[in-house]
Amino acid sequence: MPRVDVREMPPPERHTEIHDAFAEMDGGEVLEVVNDHEPKPLFYEMRAEVESFDPDGYEVEREGERTFVAQFPKQ
Incomplete structure (x- = not known):
């Protein structure tokens, strides 16, 4: 899975x-x-501008006070 921090x-x-x-x-x-x-x-922004973004599959988890990990699926 590609990851960008x-x-x-x-x-x-x-x-x-x-x-x-x-x-x-x-x-x-x-x-x-x-x-x-x-x-x-x-x-x-992704939902409005990126046709291949699947907003229904978007998820985000808080992993600490200042750490959020979000999943942006591509159709």
């Missing part, structure tokens, strides 16, 4: 990095994104 990246670079990683995946794969906050804005 953006916790140490400057915020303006995060969405670009995630979109690039998502674009490189094949259909049926899931991108795991590790973030320091729940990535709801990214979810809404």
